[in-house]
Amino acid sequence: MNKLHVAVLMGGWSNERPVSLMSGNGVADALEARGHTVTRIDMGRDVAQVLAATAPDVVFNALHGTPGEDGTVQGMMDLMGLAYTHSGLAASVIAIDKALTKQALVPHGIPMPGGRVVPVAEIFERDPLPRPYVLKPVNEGSSVGVAIVTDHGNTGNPVSCDAVGPWQQFDHLLAEPFIRGRELTTAVLGDRALLVTELRPKSGFYDFDAKYTEGMTDHICPAEIPDDVTEACRDIALRAHRLLGCRGTSRSDFRWDDERGIDGLFLLEVNTQPGMTPLSLVPEQARALGMDYGELVEILIRDALAQKEVR
Known part of the structure; x- marks a missing residue:
């Protein structure tokens, strides 16, 4: 593979920031070990200006959570004409x-699983599903804010607003049957x-x-x-x-x-x-399957460059 200038986008301000930093630094280390030039970018609000000044051949998107995984950053990079790894705007939004x-x-x-999105106020009035059930944020990853509500839990019946759980952080939650x-x-x-x-x-x-x-x-x-x-x-x-x-x-x-x-x-x-x-x-x-970490990273880089050609 030709040697490239790769910007590794990581960090940001979601709940998954620490994981993103670990992912991004691991990717950057692997790329550098394979002879690529790497610019590590801990995403701030000025990310568009930083990327424009960096002018990479390709961006490795190592962000997790919002706004790096929800289509926001993808749309920005599409407008900038940048090649970037992983899914594009529409798939990310969904x-x-x-x-x-x-x-x-x-x-x-x-x-x-079945289930429905419920306002937190409803959860404080009645159980949205028969117990046990799962409550989770609609748009967070890494099991952030997931709670399993059981007959034996300390959440109260109905759930108490004083109990620690995602109902203290989000206005709406997805309720699903516990499997x-x-x-x-x-x-x-x-x-x-x-x-x-x-x-x-x-x-x-x-x-x-x-x-x-x-x-x-x-x-x-x-x-x-x-x-x-x-x-x-x-x-x-x-x-x-x-x-x-x-x-x-x-x-x-x-x-x-x-x-x-x-x-x-x-x-x-x-x-x-x-x-x-x-x-x-x-x-x-x-x-x-016999693929080392550096090879995996380069496969994703090649895919990003090929996808830009298609776009």
């Missing part, structure tokens, strides 16, 4: 919004579904800390699950990637109720900006 994702995918036969069982995830790279990883948190559920604290979650890759479930995960992940118009790489997260067999598999969300930290799942699956 995938960051869990309710919009359901509207886009469920009519095409993608199995996803018992196992956490599975599948990465897509280009137009290929990779492997299925099972995630086994050592305590609680697969929340932000379990995702990014070493030793808190066991990763079984490839997952030790029936072949039909493996193939279903890979098929659904690839179909969702295509239906949403994702580019580069994405990661689809599932819950699988193993007591129900294949009928117990549900897609929870599609991540258009999967993490690239040492504990992240896309690099892990690529590594299991």
